[in-house]
Amino acid sequence: MGFRLRHIKFRGGKQMKLHRLYLESYQVLRNLEIDFSPRTENFLTHPPSYSLDFLVGVNGTGKSTVLRVLFDLMRKLERHAPIEYGFELEYELGETDTKRYIKLSNFPEETEFADLDTEEILPLGELKVWEDNTEVQLSRSVLPEIVVAFTTGSETAWKKLDEIQPLSGGYLDAIQELSLLDRAIGEIPGKPLRLDTLENFQPEEESQFLFIEAHQLSLVTLCGLLADIAQNPENRRLEEVLQGTKKNTDKGANIKAIAGFSLKFRLTQGTTSQADRNEVERLANFATRKLRLGSDYLLVFDLTTSGNSTAQTIIQEFSSGLQLFRILCPLGKIGDDGQSVLREVNIFLERSSSDSDDHEEQDDPPLLLLDWLSDGERSFLARMCLFTLLGETEALILLDEPEVHFNDFWKRKIVSLLDKTLEQRQSHVLITTHSSITLTDVLEEDIVILKRPASYTNNAKPPDLKTFAADPSDIMVHVFNAPHPAGQRSVSYIQRILLEATNGNLEERRQTLENLLLVVAQGYWSYKIRRELLEIEPE
Template identity: 20%
Template structure:
């Protein structure tokens, strides 16, 4: 998908009523800039803390959660009691984007795409329209996005939603994660009702995925079972020195019950696929342990059993993780479903290891050690925070080959070292290129304070957020192109000055040591004393300017 425009027509967090953001110019046949649509150009939202850049990601996650909830039909009863199509967060908006509907066949090409426009007015259900290629001169056509009562198939508008809405936040952005937490609870209750009704359950109905540490394990494992190590997975080797997954154990508490039935009853067919791929099995009727020693035969077994490919395997793990919500009580879930607030942490208690239905154990990777080149087996959890964040982002991109997707990455570089920050955008680009995926099917939004990331983004893709001076509550988002600022290839110092108002290249404490009143410098001895005082400080522009000013005094 490709975002075109969003307008928030009701107050949402720091985004005031009337906030509007244009992502790109409308598609027009023959326009030169259309070529950019088929190339990797993520959007980077930059600005000081509290400027509203993360609120756009939060608004988009809330919008697509609401649209998914309107269109889907397998929601549990306690969700249906709380959910109203007329109520959303944000509650009024306009959203326009281009997408290739799921009902059409073929590769992602401009000619396959349609323009989708969604409008929601306050206290009303959303309305969806679409317009076929080549857009100009074509009529907008209505499509129902709210499913009918007692419908057995989703509303037709579901076909005009992305295959995946994926979010990741290195800073545990709770507001961003709330729609995804609600989605996970819906998935669990869907499964619970499938057991009660003795209905087969294959995969979640919603397309929203939040990547935390546990889901990142599933992403990494799915990639290594299906992707080519010498090409697609090469970035993991090059940037993280991860060579392969060596071994892992799936711990399944099969003795757990749900609706007085074995909790994995509706998942037995998929569970058998895992058993077919395992190296060693232990089963005492209450606990099932599946050990996997990973080699070429193991990977071939996964490919034969999970014929739907990498995403079928990932969704199988997604379902298993969902079952860990078995300890969440009905009242707490109902409260979260109906919540229109900003906080849900603490309302859903996550179980400890003994109460979890599924988790990984002994998840070992092969890693090349820096400096020595020695190859060691390490637990995945032994990777640093920065390595795990890099792994989250790369793993997600490697899995998106044939999916239309919107990626919402909130400050993914928080724990990166400067070298990784400078390589982040180029690494994502290479990761997507090696999968052979087409960038027409995907948009990536990144919030960041890193000048390295901003320097790798085109001016019309860098959106600068600031609060308007005349009204401190009003947020403005304008592109670097509108600022007449050439962000792509700009130096770190220039970006810090233009976008963050930072006119110094060193810390405040060090800068105070370089501040002298030159009017008080009367003799050469005074000059020599100052030079001696700053001699043990590192090189910087500020230090060079001070020394140059001292030399110009020509004192005796």
């Protein structure tokens, strides 16, 4: 899937594109098959560089669960961990001219899914991987370059999926690197393994997974903005997000410029590792001002005069905005001492001047901190910055109801801004949503409706109506199963009056309907009232 009205020639680059997911039994999902690729070509669809799909359905159908199981699957595949539920997953990876079709399954080869009973659970087989129909070994080369997840709901279930046992993975490798003497000393009571040795050990390969937590959004915003500012002006993707359209019909986040930012670190003697100190020193080399108070260090970066060159230098030093985020992110985590190295992230924003018709000279608006923006503004900016942060990375992006805190005006623009931000990028974005107006910006083939007829969700299919440029009220009724697009209280009130008996007093009935008509908006229900009035008019 993936929709694009204008034709964009895709020039090389890696691509991640989901095709199919089958789950035998996972929480509320049972024998669920989801096709992410259209079975028929739509004449409006041109080959896009990215893919975008929406998962929708009423509450309790398991939309968020689908995102979590994809994250869990990929995470366990990366770790070569056992997968305790039956699944099949198919997707594309690789260069445009040499795409690879990947299939993974832990079902016995003779399984016929069409013949399965809903309640039947099969014994699992050995995990098998196919690349272009040839069986291969599981390795990082058959997995997406990066998997990113973000939720506006509870993070607890997601964090459990991402948990690692303290002595697994990199720590086990680190212990193996210790000398026999050091390991023997570590067995003596009161002589634990030296933590600094383990901390300084770096696994050969970095994890491909990022779960963005709510407290990290300011850091996501900073790294995304820096990655965008480092681009030449004609290549920047966040201009419309920040400043709106050139005709001023939409002011975006109403931000004229990024004046600078500051980072506050606490480098406590004896507890802060040398590796963390080295990263702070790398950043300090580019700071405009460096302030110290005890163990607290404040680095201030001025972007007003040479923002592009400063951002370029920082991004080049850390290789990419994503890598900068990955380095700073662990510094913001609470350590065993109850402290974090990275204490504060502040971004200084310059608001656009008022577009008032008054000809009086106006003072420049004062600088604002990112934290002073509303929840909606910060959420809006952070989500858009996330996409610029990923750059050209071949990514699977899982967004759980990202429109939370957005007003309807911004919900209307989500797909348009995603399209601009992801242009010529190679990611697959999978979004759960409850927004009717957002779905009017995509084709029905880009929407998957989950249905739960009884105890389990076992049906996933596109909507039966055309959704592109549809009236949001049609989406509400035909996709979200609302009996009426208007609110329940108003509809119930009007229906009760329309169904009332006249008791032969036509004049009183007419007066009641005319009074009702005065408060009902133009549309279907005002039409019903007018028709009722016509029926009681004397012949």
